[in-house]
Amino acid sequence: MPSPTPLRREHSPHAIPIWFVTAQTWPRLKAGLAPASVAFAEGAGFEPNPGRVQLLPDSSGTIAGVLFGLDGEDARAANPFLPGALATSLPPGLYRFANAPQDPGLAALSWLLSQYRFTRYRAQNGRLPELCAPDGVDAARLERIAGAVALGRDLVNTPANDLGPDELEAAALTLAARFKADTAVIRGDALLEANFPLIHAVGRASDKAPRLVDFHWGDPSHPKVTLVGKGVCFDSGGLNVKPDAGMALMKKDMGGAAAALALASMVMEAGLPVRLRVLLPIVENAISGAAFRPGDVYPSRKGLSVEIGNTDAEGRLILADALALADEEAPDLLFDFATLTGAARVALGPDLPPFYTMDEDLAADIAKFGASSLDPVWRLPLWHPYDKLLDSKIAAVNNISGGPFAGSITAALFLRRFVEKAKAWAHFDIYAWAPAARPGRPEGGEVQGARLLYDLLEARFGAGAAGHGPGAARAVHHIHVTVEEADDEAAGLEDKSP
Structure with missing residues (x-):
């Protein structure tokens, strides 16, 4: 099979932003979006349910942003792999996480794992979407x-x-x-x-x-x-x-x-x-x-x-x-x-x-x-x-x-x-x-x-094996960060209009 599409190391200004939202964070995030984008999402019936994808167009009709619903505040129900669904549901293009999901590292790994296809006997055509490596994530790992x-x-x-x-x-x-x-x-x-x-x-x-x-x-x-x-x-x-x-x-x-x-x-x-x-x-x-x-x-x-x-x-x-x-x-x-x-x-x-x-x-x-x-x-x-x-x-x-x-x-x-x-x-x-x-x-x-x-x-x-070690640290670094806290830390709301 072809290897998963590598993560882009450099951040491109043309990468399409993906906003992660929950029922709790949706009102706050809406306030940072252009009114036309909010009107389009609501007119399309978007609700921030887990796994829900909503494309947002710009004035020329091209994709300018993506909304993706995550699990709510109940940590027991949270699925850090859920963003991997985007790797098979988005059209080809270059994307970036505009705010942080529950765990950016696991989300990016799920993206890569989701793109696997067994193609030995039946070819599958079409380009796959690409993702910019989230900040702080070891892309090579x-x-x-x-x-x-x-x-x-x-x-x-x-x-x-x-x-x-x-x-x-x-x-x-x-x-x-x-x-x-x-x-x-x-x-x-x-x-x-x-x-x-x-x-x-x-x-x-x-x-x-x-x-x-x-x-x-x-x-x-x-x-x-x-x-x-x-x-x-x-x-x-x-x-x-x-x-x-x-x-x-x-x-x-x-x-x-x-x-x-x-x-x-x-x-x-x-x-x-x-x-x-x-x-x-x-x-x-x-x-x-x-x-x-x-x-x-x-x-x-x-x-x-x-x-x-x-x-x-x-x-x-x-x-x-x-x-x-x-x-x-x-x-x-x-x-x-x-x-x-x-x-x-x-x-x-x-x-x-x-x-x-x-x-x-x-x-x-x-x-x-x-x-x-x-x-x-x-x-x-x-x-x-x-x-x-x-x-x-x-x-x-x-x-x-x-x-x-x-x-x-x-x-x-x-x-x-x-x-x-x-x-x-x-x-x-x-x-x-x-x-x-x-x-x-x-x-x-x-x-x-x-x-x-x-x-x-x-x-x-x-290296650094005393304690939790670098792998463990990367794996769990964001696991307790809520979406609300991540929104404060990330640059997602700086993108006022998709």
Whole structure:
């Protein structure tokens, strides 16, 4: 896809002003507009409702200003991503924020994220509107994030006939090469020789060999941050074959790998002082005479024997071997991303992925940055009493609980058995899909968890990391500023006539 239209660094006197208004600020803002503009807006039935757009013409009929309705004073209802709707509703042209929305940085980021389109198979013509970078916003940082999210979305949106294990591996290696990372790939039967039996078992039925992509970037003396992403390029369910409805979106079952690559791209492009490692177990869960079966028992890299209760619970199997490898070098932070369970969606829906961790400080930071970055997640417990649901009569553990309850929790408990030495670990059970379009989140493939973790890593390890860090400061700088206060600070009312 084409990259989002970059933010204009210089402020042009010809940029069309956008005034953000609420029911509370509309009377005050009207007083600063030309009477003809007010008459036009009221004649068009404009009311400052959230998301309402009103173009204001000048005497020649060209666009001279825009009114856009925001949420009111209730901070709980405020959506700092709402201005992103302008990126797809305004005609081509150069625009600027004439007064401040709830958070100028998030508004500009939403603008960039909203302009994403998946154009591999169907071209979309027409120029997109451009935005001047709001004052005080790090435009390069926002573009870095938006570009990485676009990479992840492209990967998730591409169907399995064009994004199988070969292509996902190539995408990972291309990103690694861009930043001169050290890479290694183990494919096919070599996985058995290298002691990755679960990755091999899941992927061996496909004519596309299973593999593990492993790349390192950064100074080895820096804190170790390891990302593991589930890369199931298509999940038929294996011999426990999925029904039609369950298979329809299985091109997105590599969404964990896409999220890991998006986060890696942000980290490497920013040059954060970390030793980054990315591990992607990549397979296709296919059906053939070589397919693994319910009731089979396999060894794992960790040394635990695993009984296969269901071949459609394959993601946790490939993650187990990859997490065991990651854990061997005791990273400071270990994150894994996986489109792992339907149970997570039943519990929290598509927009709010659960995360799991045993580290209270890390949990607090994840929640904080999830909220400030509008990349929401919700902590669920690693409830130890449920661990016995994974008991097997013939192996160390079963890959499913065998019951209808707590499926996301028991999957996380399964993964926990393969993490021992990491100083802190968090598992994200993501959906990787936006069922309906919203500002900043077009319908289709979505990268969940990566933006919040980038903010977290930037705050912990970036320049000025003591305290909140530069990323966090930029992310939340305006979050408590009301529109009324912003109007006092901004230059919007200096434009008396659009």
